[in-house]
Structure formats: structure tokens, C-alpha cells
Amino acid sequence: MQPDLVLTYQRWIDDAEYDLLSSIAPTVVIGDGDTGWREHFEETAAAVGYDEAAAEILSDVDERFDQARAAVDGLPLSALAITPGPLLRAYTDDSTALTDVLTQLGAQFLPTDVPDTDGAGRITLSMERLDELAGDVLVLFQTDLIEGELDALAEVQRSPLWSSIPAVGDDSVVTLDRLGYPGALGAGQLATDLEAALQQA
Numbered sequence: 001m002q003p004d005l006v007l008t009y010q011r012w013i014d015d016a017e018y019d020l021l022s023s024i025a026p027t028v029v030i031g032d033g034d035t036g037w038r039e040h041f042e043e044t045a046a047a048v049g050y051d052e053a054a055a056e057i058l059s060d061v062d063e064r065f066d067q068a069r070a071a072v073d074g075l076p077l078s079a080l081a082i083t084p085g086p087l088l089r090a091y092t093d094d095s096t097a098l099t100d101v102l103t104q105l106g107a108q109f110l111p112t113d114v115p116d117t118d119g120a121g122r123i124t125l126s127m128e129r130l131d132e133l134a135g136d137v138l139v140l141f142q143t144d145l146i147e148g149e150l151d152a153l154a155e156v157q158r159s160p161l162w163s164s165i166p167a168v169g170d171d172s173v174v175t176l177d178r179l180g181y182p183g184a185l186g187a188g189q190l191a192t193d194l195e196a197a198l199q200q201a
Contacts, residue, residue: 007047009040037097041184054184061188065105068195073106075198078135078167081122081142081178086152088125090133091141095121098141098178101187102194110135127156131164137201138167139194141178172201 006027008016013029021027028047031040038058045054079091079099092114094103099121102109111132114123125132144150156162167173174197181190 005047007044036100037184037187057184057188061184061191064188064191065101068191069105071195071198072102074108075106075137076108076110076135077102077137077139078110078133078165079139079141080125080133082140082149082153082156083146084148084152086156088127088130088156089118089122090125091120091122092117093121095119097187098176098181098190101181101190102139105191105194108135127159127161130161131166133165133167135167136170136172137198138165138173140173140175142175143177143179145179174198174201 003025006021006025007030008021008027009031010029013021018027018029028043030043030047035043041058042051042054045051079102081089081091083089090111091099092109092112094100095117099109111123111134117123140153142149142153163169174194176190176193176197181187181193
């Protein structure tokens, strides 16, 4: 590939040694394992000399956050992704970029403080545990880019147990594309789309 610069996350250094990468081209490690999308964006922009442009983008993101916060701050919500199987995973904290945005907007996850989550702060639910999704709003993080996912969602929604979710009975369900909000620009758009979806729910 003959790159002029290599940008990498710390977790990838564990698989490909820094000395190996830096022998190919100057190598910059983005983040230290605990930083989020904002820090990654700022560090990437700095590495390629676009600090000012990055600051403008983040200013726009912050404006979107401020606008959306009025609709989200303090809102108890549950977030769920249903994938082929079907496999039901509920998000319980800010371990993903998506849920980090929701947390910054002031959302309160239900369930929360759950032991034994996976690396993305999720728990796997059986159909019999759907009532644990007790938030005032249910956010479905789905995508049509994964084969069979929409069929899995439809299968779960046909179950009589689906109505055990309080937000389903209240018709307070919003669906967002979990693969549709990458990076800083995606974070701003997620805030805007969530605000709009809540207003319609």
C-alpha cells in the first residue's frame, strides 16, 4: 500500500507490533484504550493537520447535542439490538459509540448496573426477560445491511411476549440504524435523528 502515514488504535498494536508498523511508515497511535469517539477524532485530525476543521465539526456536533438534550436528558430508555438467531442484546451503559452519545445526551439506561456484560456493555436476553426493558422508550438499534436481521426482528415482534415491554404497549418505540452513525459526524446525526424520532413517538 506504500502509505505516508499509519494511524492505528492501541488495541491493534497488540496484534501488529508498533516496530513493524513504524518500519513501513511513520505510525501514530490513536487513543489509549479508554478514550472515545471525540478524542479519536481530535487525535486523527491532529495527526493529518486538520485541527481547525475538526474543531468546526465538533462545534456543530455540540450544537446538535445541545438541541437534542432537551428531549433526552433524564429520559429512562431501553436500547436493544435483535440479530439473526434471533439473538437479543440489551445495552446497559456507554461502552459503545452509540450509547456514549445517548449517555452524553442524558439518557438513563434500563436495565443498568448489570453484571456480566460483554465488552460492549450488553446483556443477552431471553424472550422471557423482555420485561426487563422497562424504559419509557425502547430504542431499537437495527440495520438492514446484515442478512436475516429484519426477519429476526419480525420474528421477535410476532411473539406475544413482545408486548411485555412497557414501551411497546405505550407505542414508544423508535428504530435507528446502528451502523449508520460512524465517527464524529455520525454522533451529531444520531443526536438529531434521536430527537426527531422521540418527537414522533
